Each structure stands twice: as C-alpha cells, then as structure tokens.
Amino acid sequence: MKINQFAEVIRGGLIVSCQAGPDHPLRDSPTIARMARAVVRGGATAVRCGGVGGIADVRAVADAVPVPVIGLTKQGTTGVFITPTVDDALRVLAAGAAVVATDGTTRPRPDGAPLSRTIDVVHTAGGLVMADVSTLAEGVAAAEAGADLIATTLSGYTPHSPASAGPDLALVAALTAALPSALIVAEGRYHHPEQVRAALDAGATAVVVGTAITDPAWITSTFAVSRGRAVPPSAS
Numbered sequence: 388m389k390i391n392q393f394a395e396v397i398r399g400g401l402i403v404s405c406q407a408g409p410d411h412p413l414r415d416s417p418t419i420a421r422m423a424r425a426v427v428r429g430g431a432t433a434v435r436c437g438g439v440g441g442i443a444d445v446r447a448v449a450d451a452v453p454v455p456v457i458g459l460t461k462q463g464t465t466g467v468f469i470t471p472t473v474d475d476a477l478r479v480l481a482a483g484a485a486v487v488a489t490d491g492t493t494r495p496r497p498d499g500a501p502l503s504r505t506i507d508v509v510h511t512a513g514g515l516v517m518a519d520v521s522t523l524a525e526g527v528a529a530a531e532a533g534a535d536l537i538a539t540t541l542s543g544y545t546p547h548s549p550a551s552a553g554p555d556l557a558l559v560a561a562l563t564a565a566l567p568s569a570l571i572v573a574e575g576r577y578h579h580p581e582q583v584r585a586a587l588d589a590g591a592t593a594v595v596v597g598t599a600i601t602d603p604a605w606i607t608s609t610f611a612v613s614r615g616r617a618v619p620p621s622a623s
C-alpha cells in the first residue's frame with residue numbers, strides 16, 4: 388500500500404489497537420481477531436495489533452479484517468521493545484501488516500541497526516513504517532530517517548518523557564507544528580471521545596485508542612471505581 392492511499396484511509400478517523408497482555412483472559416489470537424472484526428464494525432479505519440501476541444496476532448487480524456493492519460511485536464517492557472529489530476519488522480510485514488510500528492526513539496536498538504535501516508528494509512519490502520516516539524526531538528529524527536508516520540505512543544513510557552494519566556496532546560501539537568507535512572498519529576491513554584477530538588483539532592492525522600475500547604477488565608474497573616476500587620493498569 389502506498390503512503391498516500393494509507394493516509395486517505397486513516398485521515399480524521401479512529402484506529403483501534405487490539406492487544407492483550409500475557410496474562411489477560413482475552414489472550415489468544417482468534418479472540419484478538421474477533422475483537423478486530425468488532426472494532427471495524429464500529430468504524431475503525433485500521434487496526435493496530437501484535438504486541439505480546441506477536442506474529443500470530445498480526446496474521447489472525449490481517450486475515451479477519453478488510454482494513455489495513457498496523458503490526459508490531461513486543462520484546463519485554465523496557466528499553467527498545469516495540470518491533471526492536473530489522474528481522475522483527477520483516478516478520479510483521481510477512482504476516483500481513485501494511486504498516487510496521489516500531490520504536491522510533493533514538494535509543495540503541497538490540498540488533499545494533501539504526502532506525503533508518505528498519506525503515507529502508509521495510510520500504511524495500513513494500514511496507515510502511517510508523518515510528519513510535521516519546522518526544523518532539525525523536526519525532527523529528529524519525530521523520531528525517533524516513534518514517535511514514537510519527538506516533539506519540541511512547542510518551543510517558545520512556546524515562547525522558549513526561550508521565551501523565553492522560554494523553555500527551557502537547558506532543559501532538561508540537562509534532563504537527565514542527566512537521567507540518569508529516570502524518571502525525573496520536574496514541575497513548577486516549578480514554579474519552581473528547582480527547583480524540585482534541586487530538587484531531589491539534590492536527591493529528593488520526594488517533595489510536597486501545598485499552599479504553601478493547602480491554603474489558605480496564606473498562607470494568609473504571610465503572611467499579613465508584614465502589615472504592617482502584618483502577619488497575621492496562622494489561623495490554
């Protein structure tokens with residue numbers, strides 16, 4: 388898929404991240420695929436998936452939905468953990484993803500290759516790259532390295548980005564101002580429709596929502612909080 392075609396599919400819309408962590412009751416690929424079909428029925432323009440479910444999830448979802456798939460793998464939870472190597476990126480692509488989501492920070496990658504190497508290899512193989520960043524400087528560097536989309540996914544998940552309970556709308560605004568012709572995707576802790584609208588108003592091309600749509604455990608806990616129960620962290 389060409390980047391212009393993908394941009395038209397996602398522009399102004401909602402992408403849903405369908406993932407479930409290792410101990411989550413929804414943790415199996417056929418379940419994730421049915422979840423993906425449900426979110427497409429609800430209007431998702433694309434599905435982001437993989438994570439700890441890895442290649443099996445990407446393949447199951449790509450086979451199940453008519454919309455483009457943004458695929459990723461996860462190796463651990465610290466350092467560079469989202470599709471960390473060139474080989475991981477190629478496996479995600481081979482499983483049916485149109486777009487490979489990968490860590491877009493400037494931290495050293497486990498295979499020693501720079502981000503630009505993953506981008507070049509994915510492009511040569513006919514795919515697109517979404518760079519998951521945590522700061523403005525990382526987004527600018529990822530765009531210079533050739534990433535097709537810059538996503539705010541990792542804001543709050545690196546030691547050098549601000550921790551927050553809500554989405555990083557300031558980073559969306561900063562990225563769209565610094566990179567006016569780039570495709571900026573807002574992602575991370577979007578829990579309410581008005582936050583999605585705010586990100587689009589701030590210039591985001593599209594918004595990714597995961598936990599607030601696809602994790603019934605987390606959703607349930609937000610209702611149960613009125614009975615004095617703490618909201619547990621997302622398990623995805």
Ligand SMILES: CC(=O)N[C@H](C=O)[C@@H](O)[C@H](O)[C@H](O)COP(=O)(O)O
Pocket residue numbers: 404406438459540541544574575576577595596597598599621623
């Ligand atoms: C930091 C990290 O590992 N983010 C992951 C990236 O794929 C997922 O665990 C998130 O669910 C996804 O980014 C969507 O965000 P939220 O679930 O907050 O709507």
